[in-house]
Amino acid sequence: MAKKLVKEITDRNSDFAKWYTDVCRKAELMDYSDAKGFIIYRPYGYALWEGIKGYLDDLFKKTGHQNVYMPLVIPESLFMKEAEHVEGFAPETAIITIGGNEKLAERLIIRPTSETLFCNHYSRIITSYRDLPKKYNQWCSVVRWEKTTRPFLRGSEFLWQEGHTVHRDEEEARKEAFDILEIYEKLGKDFLAIPFIIGTKTEKEKFAGAVNTYTIEALMHDGKALQSGTTHYLGTGFAEAFNISFQDKDGKVKNPYQTSWGLSTRLIGAVIMVHGDDSGLVLPPYLAPTQxxxxxxxxxxxxxxxxxxxxxxxxxxxxxxxxxxxxxxxxxxxxxxxxxxxxxxxxxxxxxxxxxxxxxxxxxxxxxxxxxxxxxxxxxxxPLLQTIHDEMYQRALMNVLDNTKSTEDYEEFKKMIKEKPGYIKMMWCGDRDCELKVKNDTQATSRCMPFDQTPIGKKCPICGEDAKHLVYWAKAY
Amino acid sequence: MAKKLVKEITDRNSDFAKWYTDVCRKAELMDYSDAKGFIIYRPYGYALWEGIKGYLDDLFKKTGHQNVYMPLVIPESLFMKEAEHVEGFAPETAIITIGGNEKLAERLIIRPTSETLFCNHYSRIITSYRDLPKKYNQWCSVVRWEKTTRPFLRGSEFLWQEGHTVHRDEEEARKEAFDILEIYEKLGKDFLAIPFIIGTKTEKEKFAGAVNTYTIEALMHDGKALQSGTTHYLGTGFAEAFNISFQDKDGKVKNPYQTSWGLSTRLIGAVIMVHGDDSGLVLPPYLAPTQxxxxxxxxxxxxxxxxxxxxxxxxxxxxxxxxxxxxxxxxxxxxxxxxxxxxxxxxxxxxxxxxxxxxxxxxxxxxxxxxxxxxxxxxxxxPLLQTIHDEMYQRALMNVLDNTKSTEDYEEFKKMIKEKPGYIKMMWCGDRDCELKVKNDTQATSRCMPFDQTPIGKKCPICGEDAKHLVYWAKAY
Structure with missing residues (x-):
């Protein structure tokens, strides 16, 4: 009997994608719903999210963040206010056009993210430097219309937290984006037993409307990367678009500096794909509902x-x-x-x-x-649970190290990606065309520019021009 | 300065409705959003909901309930499956017709409540008596299109918990509906310092699709009642409509018995209107974010x-x-x-x-x-906080007692309602027409039939026929 149950899931190494969905179903983490792309979080799957939520919420509150709840819907005119942001999100929105049996005068966008709602609220409640900083967070679900979906990894609806903060000066805002990145990293290290590669996203990969996006990237068992959480330094772009201003100590009226950051139920997918094996799910001890x-x-x-x-x-x-x-x-x-x-x-x-x-x-x-x-x-x-946690983290870290290569030769890069997925460190000139070429040639994308930018070469191996950045490249989910 | 701030809110006794919204705004509980009927839960308001949620979630889990998360949307065909349910909710739905820039083949209803989603899932995962009971709950927001809205009391979106359970027999299901009612009552008594009148809803006032609806009713300072939470015994109606069946110990295939129950951010409104005064909000100590x-x-x-x-x-x-x-x-x-x-x-x-x-x-x-x-x-x-809690509960209870009258004379009933709102206990024949007459004559509705049905008269004072039920009547929010 036992063998039969185990055999019900596909071997991990024979078909990783099928193994993944098998584990999602057989471990009773989720079920599909009748609405395509919308999943049901079953008790065991939801308990994992409750674990992550509890851990993070505690750290957010200890660092002075407050929870709020913004509306589910964004009036279309409000959604349109920040140009880059709209461009990034408009194609994947779901839209309410009927309410109470009547056609609505203005269409309502289901929030794909809530920058516009937070900014609109902030523009009303912030008037003085005394009102700053504002450090708000919310736990909710968001909707982004997706054509191809996979449980936890990509869905038309997912659960997440989204933080939105407002600061008096650039330095404080930039620090916030890094502080949260540290909290995310700690979640991986101390709770999920997942080592993250952290760094800055390229212009092409950054959040629509951000000045800088920082990311935590995890490496799955199959060598593909998973973007697991991001923090954004937004500068004053949103504040200008939404008319958020405050009177500073010097009497002058200024736009404040903002951040936003989010982490989602995707992380459940990361836990499955980093730790799971042929017998099913393997939970890190502090996350496990039953230890x-x-x-x-x-x-x-x-x-x-x-x-x-x-x-x-x-x-x-x-x-x-x-x-x-x-x-x-x-x-x-x-x-x-x-x-x-x-x-x-x-x-x-x-x-x-x-x-x-x-x-x-x-x-x-x-x-x-x-x-x-x-x-x-x-x-x-x-102590045994702590040991298991440490060993699982070490095993995951070894997987990252074993699957991280570097090269100064673009032909070798292409071969490496083809032979065995994983991270490849390679210099880059900073040009978008080179980034696109890598994607077209290999399907790999720039995952991040690590904070330690010690160069491994002088030229961009893609175009031969001077190199500007060290980049982690990988195929990704 | 202090006086100025205090004076910013309307006197409670001069204009209760305006006093209420003043408190909501000035205590920074909420803000209006740009989408009519959708409010922003500010940190202090959301903290109240987090308090209620924490208290209830703990009790739900201790009594064997598990949290899940169902999709935000219900395909229209699924929504239409249970006739009474559809009739009750269809007029107030919000509908997504566009996703990813394309008109959807099937319209998606934003959940006004999730019976249909839970039932559909249950029909897939329940096959044997071994799968029962299923006791699921979810914390989420729901959307019901409302024309006139008031913060926390009535809005197009509100936050709530909705429990959905499935049982092998009627007795167990009926017990569940009562057990949860007890938990709701305890929340009032031990946490919010609000005494509830509990009882059964009339056919007219019950939940669309339920066999019986039980309610907790609170009395506001102005003498109006507020329905503060309900539990429903659903019988096998949904199970039949959604094809939920199980093989029982005796080998026969049967439909299981169900319940559902919910309590929402309305309760924040109850706390404001039961305890608040001319200086603003008055929080019961165990709910207070800062004590x-x-x-x-x-x-x-x-x-x-x-x-x-x-x-x-x-x-x-x-x-x-x-x-x-x-x-x-x-x-x-x-x-x-x-x-x-x-x-x-x-x-x-x-x-x-x-x-x-x-x-x-x-x-x-x-x-x-x-x-x-x-x-x-x-x-x-x-101990002082406990004393305050007890005293606040007593004061609220005295308000209920002072504002509960009874009569066997319908003319007197009408006068009473007109003179001073509050509960009026009066017998009723059970006829829907009499209930409608009361509403048309006085705006009062039947709040509940209390569990203690000791009669106070033999005839229905409205029509003169034999009385069947003792009813609490009141004007209500």
């Missing part, structure tokens, strides 16, 4: 279930999220199910274990089995 | 600010949410501001207080001032 599953062996034998319950209570006292599977399924089936759901630790207790006052502990991420004394195993769980 | 505000008097005098900071730290240790207002505004202005925001307790510390090792503590809800020894005041705060 430890206790599975009784021959549970009808006297003392077995009692020992499980007792152990569960002891482990709970350590602040660990632990469950017992005492259903009437076979142990093998339970193992397979808990593996599919990616529960970080499994504890097995059977009659023979009880005789020896021991239990078997199995790490999900690498299958490592150890035997522990039952009476003291509870105390070893929290 | 205690410390205001230094002559804060530049040596020792004053230090004493405030020290006290703040001690109070925080008691698990209380406390802030200091050390801005350069005058104490009077600070008093007025903290009153407008409804902060339950104010502590004043000035040089003379310091000399006497004391501070002044002022209860927001009734202005009561007491003097406390500084070194031990921190420990008295938590």
């Amino acid at each position: 430890v599953i206790i599975i009784p062996i021959q549970q009808k034998k006297p003392g077995v279930l009692e020992a499980c319950v007792e152990l569960k209570e002891e482990i709970e006292k350590q602040g660990v999220r632990v469950e017992i599977d005492d259903s009437d399924k076979s142990p093998g089936w339970k193992f397979a199910e808990s593996e599919m759901k990616g529960i970080p630790l499994r504890i097995e207790i059977g009659p023979r274990d009880l005789e020896n006052n021991q239990c078997v502990v199995v790490k999900r991420y690498n299958g490592e089995k150890t035997t522990h004394e039952i009476s003291i195993v509870d105390e070893s769980i929290p | 205690v505000i410390i205001i230094p008097i002559q804060q530049k005098k040596p020792g004053v600010l230090e004493a405030c900071v020290e006290l703040k730290e001690e109070i925080e240790k008691q698990g209380v949410r406390v802030e200091i207002d050390d801005s350069d505004k005058s104490p009077g202005w600070k008093f007025a501001e903290s009153e407008m925001k409804g902060i339950p307790l104010r502590i004043e510390i000035g040089p003379r207080d310091l000399e006497n090792n004391q501070c002044v503590v002022v209860k927001r809800y009734n202005g009561e001032k007491t003097t406390h020894e500084i070194s031990i005041v921190d420990e008295s705060i938590p």
Whole structure:
């Protein structure tokens, strides 16, 4: 039985895309809805988002951000105010044209992002330097019409947080964009066990309306990159377009400096594709809704279930999220199910274990089995979860390092991309045409210009002109 | 200055409606957006919703409910499946007709409520009695097109939770509808300091598609009732319309029994209108984002600010949410501001207080001032907050009792409603026409049939036929 369940998903290395959707479905993370591109977040999938949300919300609040909720809809005239922004988002909007059985006088755009709504509000509530900074965030869903969709990675609707801040001067605003990037990086490092490459987006890849866009990029198991969150320094462009101004200490009326930043349910996709394996999902311990599953062996034998319950209570006292599977399924089936759901630790207790006052502990991420004394195993769980987290992070980091190459030769670059996907570091002249050429030739795109810009060459290998930037290139989701 | 700020809001008794919107604006709970009927939840208003959400979410999870997220949109054909439901909601829908610059083949309804989405999903994932019960909830926004709107009370978009559960038998489903009603009642009693009248809705007032609707009704300061949350026993109607069935233990294929229930940001309106006064908002202590505000008097005098900071730290240790207002505004202005925001307790510390090792503590809800020894005041705060909660609840309860009358004479009923709004208990024959007559004659509607149905008369005073139900009648928001 257990094997059958496991076999229900495609091998990861034979068809990564199919393996991915299999895991999404079989781990009961999501279901498709009747509206194309709109998915249902099932309890287990939504719990992952609640975990990410809880972790970030706490950090946002500790750094002085406040949550708000803006309307779902943007009147078309308001949406049109910032030219670059409109150009970027208009093609993928969904539009309400009918309300209460009547054709609307003005069409309403379902928010694809809420810069326009925040700016409009800010223009009303900001008048003095005393009103600054404003550091608002909201948790909501947004709609961007997509032709090809994949669960969590690309959908017509997704859940996210969007931060929108206003500052008195450029320095403070630029610092905000970096501070949030640090929070995003910390989420990866301390919570999701995902190492991010961070850096600046090129002009071509930046957010519509931003001066600079910064990104966290994750590398999936198949060597493709996934943009996992971005922060934008907006300068005064939106403030000018939306008439946000304040009287400064010197009495002069000025436009403030803004940022925006967002991170979405895409990250659930990143967790699946960075850590998952042929048995299903593999969850990093701090994200996992259930961190430890206790599975009784021959549970009808006297003392077995009692020992499980007792152990569960002891482990709970350590602040660990632990469950017992005492259903009437076979142990093998339970193992397979808990593996599919990616529960970080499994504890097995059977009659023979009880005789020896021991239990078997199995790490999900690498299958490592150890035997522990039952009476003291509870105390070893929290450090063991930390160890698993660290090991998973290390494994993911090794995958990044093993799949990061560099070259000064564009022909070699093309070969590398073709042979095995991954990051390739290569210099770039800064010209949009060279960037487009890379994309046309190889499907790879510039993922970011890392903050450490130590050059690895003097010329742009694409055109031969002087190189200006070091770039991470990769195929991406 | 302080007086000026206070005077900015209308007197509560001179124009309750205007007082209400003044408080919404001046306490910075909300702002209007450019889309009519869609409001902006500002940080202080959203924090109230986060408080309610946190309290309920915890209780929902403790009682075995799981959060999910369903799509924002419902394909029109899916929306049309349950006849009564469609009839109830179709007139107030907002409809997306354009996506990605193209006219959609099928129009998409923005969810006004998500029964149809949940049922469709349930029909796919439920096959056996082993799959039951399913107890799902979601936190989201819904859209119902409204012509006349008021902040929090009635808007084209509002935030809410909607629970949708599926059960093996009727008894379990009926119990669920009552269990949730109890949770809602507890929210009022223990968190919002609002006493609810609970009972069953009449056929005319029940939810479109329900067998029974149960309600919590709150009485506002002006004597009007506010429906504050409802739970619905749905029977098997939706299951039949959406083809949800399961194989029971006896091998037979059956339709399961369902419930749904919801509570929204309307409750913020209830808090304002039950507790607020001429100085603004009055928050019950457990809901208040800031429970205690410390205001230094002559804060530049040596020792004053230090004493405030020290006290703040001690109070925080008691698990209380406390802030200091050390801005350069005058104490009077600070008093007025903290009153407008409804902060339950104010502590004043000035040089003379310091000399006497004391501070002044002022209860927001009734202005009561007491003097406390500084070194031990921190420990008295938590019990004081509980006392305030209890007193606010009692005051609100007295308002309900003082404004609940009963009659067996319809002419008297009409006079009573005209003279002073409030609840009127009166028997009813159960006939829809009598209910409509009351509404036409007086604008009052049946709020609920309380669970205690001890009759107060034998005849329906409206038509003279035999009475069947005791009903609470009132004008309502």
